[in-house]
Amino acid sequence: MTDTLTPAAARSTDTDDVARLLDHTGSRVADERLDPWIADVDAAMLRELYRDMAMTRRLDAEGVALQRQGHLGLWAPAHGQEAVQVGTTWACHDDDFLFPTYREVGIELVRGIEPADFVMVWHGAKHSSWDPSVAHVANPQIIIGAQSLHAVGYAMGIQRDGGDQVAVAYFGDGATSQGDVNEAMVFAASFESPVVFVCSNNQWAISEPVGLQAQYPIAGRAPGFGIPSMRIDGNDVLACVAAMRWAADHARSGLGPAFIEAVTYRIGPHTTSDDPTRYRDPAEVDYWRARDPLARVEAYLRRMGAFDDAFRDSVQADADRFTAAMRAAVVEATPPPPQRLFENVYAEPHTGIEEQRAAFMAYLDGFGAEGGAA
Amino acid sequence: MTQLTLGKALNAGMRRALADDDKVLVMGEDIGKLGGVFRITDGLQAEFGPRRVVDTPLAESGIVGTAVGLAFRGFRPVVEIQFDGFVYPAFDQIVSQVAKLHYRTQGRVTMPLTIRIPWAGGVGAAEHHSESPEAYFVHTAGLRVVAVSNPQDAYTMLRQAIACDDPVIFLEPKRLYHAKGEVDVDADIADAAPLGLARVVREGSDVTVLTYGSHVTTALDAALAAEDEGISLEVIDLRSISPVDYAAVTASVRRTGRVVVTHEASREGGVAAEIIASVTEKCFHYLEAPPVRVTGMDIPYPPAKLERYHLPDLDRILDAVDRVMGRPNSLSEVSA
Ligand SMILES: Cc1ncc(C[n+]2csc(CCOP(=O)(O)OP(=O)(O)O)c2C)c(N)n1
DSSP states (O other): OOOOOOOOSOOTTOTTOSBOSBOTTSOBOOOTTTGGGGTTOOHHHHHHHHHHHHHHHHHHHHHHHHHHTTSOSOOOOOTTOHHHHHHHHHTSOTTSEEEOBTTOHHHHHHTTOOHHHHHHHHHTSOSOOSOHHHHTBOOOBOSTTHHHHHHHHHHHHHHHHOSSOOEEEEEETGGGGSHHHHHHHHHHHHHTOOEEEEEEEOSEETTEEHHHHOSSOGGGTHHHHTOOEEEEETTOHHHHHHHHHHHHHHIIIIIOOEEEEEEOOOOSOSSTTOOGGGTOOHHHHHHHHTTOHHHHHHHHHHHHTOOOHHHHHHHHHHHHHHHHHHHHHHHSOOOOOGGGGGTTSOSSOOHHHHHHHHHHHHHHHTTGGGOOOO | OEEEEHHHHHHHHHHHHHHHOTTEEEEETTOSSSOOTTOTTTTHHHHHOTTTEEEOOSOHHHHHHHHHHHHHTTOEEEEEOSSGGGSGGGHHIIIIIITTHHHHTTTSSOOOOEEEEEEOOOSOOOTTSSOOOHHHHHTSTTOEEEEOOSHHHHHHHHHHHHHOSSOEEEEEEGGGTTOEEEEOTTOOTTTSOOTTOOEEEEOOSSEEEEEOTTHHHHHHHHHHHHHHTTOOEEEEEOSEEESOOHHHHHHHHHHHOOEEEEEEEESTTOHHHHHHHHHHHHHGGGOSSOOEEEEEOSSSOOOGGGHHHHSOOHHHHHHHHHHHHTOOOTTSOOOO
8 A cells, every 4th residue: 555665754863853952152042842940040050060060071071081090990081972961860760660771870960979979980990879769870881772671561661660760771873783672672662661761872893883773864773662752952961851851741640751863973992992093083072172061051041141260169079069069979999808709690699609609709718818819 | 270272271370470460460362252262362352451461563573672661660471482483583682671671670660571482393384483492592691481391380380470570481392282190279379389490200219301392201111111121210300491300310310320401492502402401411430421402403493294303302312222231222332
């Protein structure tokens, strides 16, 4: 009965075809769909959003510096992606449960996670720091896309328990090629689970451009699963707040999942091990620097007369305190004790691990006063 | 006591777990109205509703991955993988997520998942329907791996697995789904031997035969045959292959001094190799002969008409018994 369905001419690489409320000069633009969701956002709230974004940028820079100075094994920079991380988290209720990736430090900051907890993982002291049930943030995921299913499963749990929480799955553009992300959308749509998918499309998956993952805008995929979606300017924090409020409200009202593609850009390398000059045109980075998510909020606040030196200094002081605590945590960290190796492999007694632990501890004891084999 | 098939015992175990704890959920492909392709979940959806007995989309990573999310929220999902050969698409979720989340979160998140797998061959099935993937899971820290061999264990161990705060790979020999046995359905799991303990199913004095799953029956048949030849086999059903109950194993080996390990999974890097290495470390001075493995061949699972050659049978076990007893066997030099 049908002709072949052809995608519209839109390309995944057209980064300007997005909904936004603040353009890159910091001018407020109208958007019918987004406007109603930020009617209450006043200068005071915008300043708080700015504060969290600026702190994210600063703690991220500190992470890079700590890695360069040998205190951290690796860091995945967030520079450029502060608006989507901070804005979407701000738009959630405190008990909405978030499943982030390794890059989403802005989420952790907004959720009140302690400075030391940002770094001890990358320091190599532990695999995760905070208690997910307190922060309502899962430990960051490194396996690309795996957490999208966890978010859907969590949302299925919300459906069974009742209540109006939502679960949020964060992932990148590269992750949309993974089976798990696609399976997550199938499950979420089939069960109408209260989950929001947030794809931070930062244009690159290490060296692979988004065009290798998607020919059509990523937000265009969700409707094929039966999930409504929005493609927004991920460097516009107002759009990020508005879209997330729309999506979370949709999910909270029992209407099932929603999908946001936040078009943004990763200014720095993929991680501190990466060399983006091998695959990326510097002109592209300049183009995006001119679309900086912080600069446009600052410009907008200045226009409103709500950004002055005192405010800037107070943000700076908060960021200084936070990063100083981060630095102190790793610089003063003592190596974890060897028995930690064996802790929490199992929740219940396990003869195999107990035997191995006993043998290894006896072996270490043999070194006596020398203090162990290490 | 009630006579039940192993399949019905599993069904009764799940029904009991669903009734006892409303955090228990059963999920998988075709497990609702159909009752699963083996009917192991028969009637559960009618009784507990589609919210607790959940027909899922056809995506194994999706099934296990969403179960992880449910466990994050305090549920105890029981996942059915339709056939052994279809667990591989879920391998990442099992190995990287299910197995490691407790460790990665320093004990803050528990993963009380039970992953039920209709398992292994001998039923003349199509390709990918007769695999023995247990070694992959045994090799993964954070998982427990158990295999049942009789209806009573099926009923009790399934309930124990569901109650366990650790993830359990629960292997169900499909060859035994119709095997009948006595089941005490009123037994309290608090009184049962803890999950992880082996069981001596037949006492003997010459050779310890270690096995699990459907091979327990084969080993018992071999023990009967060996008796005719004047050799006494002790048969141990390991029940748990991660961890292995080495207390029970070494107690037996120290008495018999001879060991045969048999399973139908291929040999290389397999469970038998692991057990023999450990037994050798723990009991070297008690051993009268090098331990011997009797396993499937190191081949992809063969077509149904050839599987009987691949699967260790009574004669291959007896041949191994001859080897550890120093009697003429298939490896003896034939002198003209
Ligand atoms: C399953 C898996 N494959 C490969 C990797 C290695 N890897 C880490 S990050 C990454 C790129 C991910 O790109 P994207 O999803 O766009 O997220 P981004 O890092 O750009 O935020 C890759 C390939 C991984 N972590 N997991």
